[in-house]
Amino acid sequence: MKINSYLMFDGNCEAAFKFYEQCLGGKITMMMTHKEAPSAENVPAELHDKIMHACLELEDRFLMGSDCPPGYFEPPQGFYVQVSVSDPDEAERIFCALAENGKVKMAITQTFWSVRFGMLVDQFGTPWMVNCDQVA
Template identity: 55%
Template sequence: MQIDPYLNFNGNCEEAFKAYEKIFAGKIEFKMTHAESPMAAQTAPEWRDKIMHISLRVGDRLLLGADTPPQYHQKPQGLAICISAKDVAEAERVFNALAEKGQVNMPLAETFWSPRFGMLIDRFGIPWMVNTNQAS
């Protein structure tokens, strides 16, 4: 079994996934807009270029997402996507990239369980935790 996060966005999914592709050194493997789907004829013109489904491969995991129609979109709450960085340098790079134009809730710092841990909400409204797996 594998559990992969599915993120919902308020119209900026493609922008977010292009940023995540760079930040996580991943590869977008699949992207479908509403206009490219079998439901294209039933899609409102202003929604045709929005993402129906996208997948980003990062190592052996997938980060999945879509744009949620405005009447159904809700801000994420009660969860965070946890990044397990291999070392302090990677944790700092990822945290700083995600924090750009976002909101840092807990600055990246040494904790009793990790050489670096921090929490933030990125500029797309997604909550993240960055943790370092080993001492550096």
């Protein structure tokens, strides 16, 4: 079994996924708007340019997401997307990249369980934990 995160956005999914591709590496393997979907004629025109489904492939995991219909978006709460890497420099790089124009909740530092650990909410409102539990 593998568990992957699916993020919901308030109209900025495309920008978020392009940002995540830059920060995390990997590759966007799908980004479909509502007007590109087979059901496009059943979707209100204001949603046509919004993302119906996006997928960022990261090694053997996927980060997926879409834009919510108007009035359905709720800010994320009660979870963090956790990134785990084995190189402290890579943990620092990812943390700093994701923190750009976001809000740092816990600066990245050494902890009793990790060589590097930090928490932030990115510019799109997605909460992240970056962890490096071993020295490369």
